[in-house]
Structure formats: structure tokens, C-alpha cells
Amino acid sequence: MDLRTLTLFCDVAELGSFAEAARKQRRDPSQVSRIIAGLEQQLALRLFTRSTRRLSLTEAGERYLLRVRPILDELSAAEEEARQLTQVPSGRLRLTASTAFGQVWLLPRLGEFYRRYPDINLDIVLSDENLDLIAADIDLAIRLAPSLQSHLVGRQLLQTRYRVVASPHYLAHNARLHKPEDITQHNCVVLNLANYRSRWLFKQLGQTPLEIKIQSRMLVSNALALRECLLQGIGPGLVAEWVIAEELANGELQDIFPDWQISATDFNTGAWLLYPSRQYLPQKTRVMIEYLLNQQ
Structure with missing residues (x-):
């Protein structure tokens, strides 16, 4: 059993689909299915209940996920902290915003960031759908709303008048x-x-x-x-x-x-910087948040 197998298990559990997990990890869905079957055989446990319509965790699978996910998060946090001591921010940063906010407010402010951090590759997703941050592999989202969504963490970017x-x-x-x-x-x-x-x-x-x-x-x-x-x-x-x-x-x-x-709805609405509720923030995400907060 290796970390890649455990990470794949968590992705399948959180996305509820072999196909979605395969898309996120850029694997073939049949390969994902074989790896999970191998994990179940190694553990002598059935982790998922499979049907033609849905994929869901068994009770054993739910308990296994509760144990494994924090371990992976801690390992990722330790790796990120160690990397930040010696490396500049780098990697792909996937950022989403509404079409209007992206074109009017966000994009005109990204030129300086692009030049300041040449090792960060930006993937900007402008959509009027509220994308699932985990399923869509989003690092950072800007959402227009009266308040912070409870299942996400983040900070207010600006107040909307x-x-x-x-x-x-x-x-x-x-x-x-x-x-x-x-x-x-x-x-x-x-x-x-x-x-x-x-x-x-x-x-x-x-x-x-x-x-x-x-x-x-x-x-x-x-x-x-x-x-x-x-x-x-x-x-x-x-x-x-x-x-x-x-x-x-x-x-x-x-x-x-x-x-x-x-x-039309609430006098205290605003734009929020949101990211999945994890125990650490990658350096690439952290520097983008700090940069945007200084763009008022």
C-alpha cells in the first residue's frame, strides 16, 4: 500500500465516482477501479458499494476514510512547509470566478501577479456556475454572496455596494x-x-x-x-x-x-476568496490570496 493508492481512495470517496477520480488524477477509469479493488483485497474489506447508478462508501469505508484523510493532510502539510523553506511559489494554480467579476475585476489585476511569480501557471476558469471546488480541482474561488459558505474557508475580498x-x-x-x-x-x-x-x-x-x-x-x-x-x-x-x-x-x-x-437581497453582501477546507494552504494559493487582498 502506498500514498498514491490512499490518495486515490480518498478522491474516489469524496467525488463518489471512479470516472471523476480518474479525470482528476489523469488516469484511465478501469485502472482506478483495479487499484481500488486491489486495496479492498489487501484490507479484506469492501470499501464501496457499487451499483449501476451510484458509488457509495460502506460503513467500513467511511471509517477508513476518517482515519486516512487526516494522515494524508498532515503529510501534505509537512511536505508543503518543508518545500516553502527552499522553493519559490510554483505549480498550477486553478482559480475560478463568475464571468462578469473575472472580466471586469480579476483579469485586469493579474498581469502584475503573472510577472511577479513566473513559476506559477495560472488556470483561470470563468463560469457563472458555483463549481464544486474538489470535483473541479479548484485551488481558489471568488464567490459573490452575503456570507461565507459554512463548508468552505476563506476571507472577504471586498464588500459589494x-x-x-x-x-x-x-x-x-x-x-x-x-x-x-x-x-x-x-x-x-x-x-x-x-x-x-x-x-x-x-x-x-x-x-x-x-x-x-x-x-x-x-x-x-x-x-x-x-x-x-x-x-x-x-x-x-x-x-x-x-x-x-x-x-x-x-x-x-x-x-x-x-x-x-x-x-435586491442583502445589504451586507460581498466577494469572498474561498478554498476547500484543508489543514494547510499551498504556497501558490497563499501568495495569490495575499496579492488579491492588496488590490483594493
Whole structure:
């Protein structure tokens, strides 16, 4: 029995699939199946229950995983600590973010990191799916959410502030917007998400939030499409400040209610740096986290 076999066992157990574990380790699925069968024979235990639809741990397999996983984590941590004493950060770093956040905020900030750490190979995955970090072999994820997900560890990258904005052309040729209630007289451009389509929340310091119903003739699927519609003067829209910071600065878009806190869901949402809950952080991941936290 060697460490590679134990690592493969843990991958199969955590991913629930020979095929997924084979993909992660770049092996043939039949080879993975043979190695696990050999491990079961060596232990004289059945570790997995196999069926045509699913693969699950037996009771013995669950107990074995609880013992083996911490040992592998400790060995990986010891290896990483020793390596950090003599080596510069290196290896492939797989980082995921939403399409909009990646294109608008993340990618423009990665040039300096790329030059500073020439031994790190970046694999950037921009997706609007919340990828499973373990199944997708992700080292670091940036997620937009009100709070930290309980099964992951990480740090807040930035706090998200939402603004209701419109183009100068739209504001000049439509009914004026003096107070939040006036938004009901306009057709807004809206993200096609359940909590964004029907009402927005407005709050001022020390006051009870206002819930304002909205109407719309234009639904869009992501923040980049929303920004483009706003620039085209189609209507006002609720959008994260990081999406439109440049357009607000150059006057292409105008903040309609600058004195209000505005949200569709939660006033305390943010962008989070998340990584699988392990007992150590590879140096390549650590330096990326530190770098991004300094990019405010």
C-alpha cells in the first residue's frame, strides 16, 4: 500500500465516482477501479458499494476514510512547509470566478501577479456556475454572496455596494427620478434572478428599509449584459459598483440615488476568496490570496 493508492481512495470517496477520480488524477477509469479493488483485497474489506447508478462508501469505508484523510493532510502539510523553506511559489494554480467579476475585476489585476511569480501557471476558469471546488480541482474561488459558505474557508475580498444607475440620455428623456418610489414609473433593466426581478430594497441610515416594486421589459442573464443595456439607454438598473466603476467615473452612467443603500437581497453582501477546507494552504494559493487582498 502506498500514498498514491490512499490518495486515490480518498478522491474516489469524496467525488463518489471512479470516472471523476480518474479525470482528476489523469488516469484511465478501469485502472482506478483495479487499484481500488486491489486495496479492498489487501484490507479484506469492501470499501464501496457499487451499483449501476451510484458509488457509495460502506460503513467500513467511511471509517477508513476518517482515519486516512487526516494522515494524508498532515503529510501534505509537512511536505508543503518543508518545500516553502527552499522553493519559490510554483505549480498550477486553478482559480475560478463568475464571468462578469473575472472580466471586469480579476483579469485586469493579474498581469502584475503573472510577472511577479513566473513559476506559477495560472488556470483561470470563468463560469457563472458555483463549481464544486474538489470535483473541479479548484485551488481558489471568488464567490459573490452575503456570507461565507459554512463548508468552505476563506476571507472577504471586498464588500459589494449596489447602485441604481442610468445613462445621461435616458435620464434626460424620461420622467425624473427624485426618490426611490419614482422607480415604479420606469421599465428597468433587470438581472434574470428571482430576487432581482420583482422588487428592490432601499435604506438610509437609521431608517426602516423601503421595498419598492419594479417593472421591466428587459431581462438579462449576467452583469456584463446589464451594463451594456444601461449604456444603451434602455432604462435604469440595479448593478454592483465594481461592474460600473469606470462608467460612473467618466460619466457614461449616473448614480440616481447616491445617498441610499440599495440591494435586491442583502445589504451586507460581498466577494469572498474561498478554498476547500484543508489543514494547510499551498504556497501558490497563499501568495495569490495575499496579492488579491492588496488590490483594493
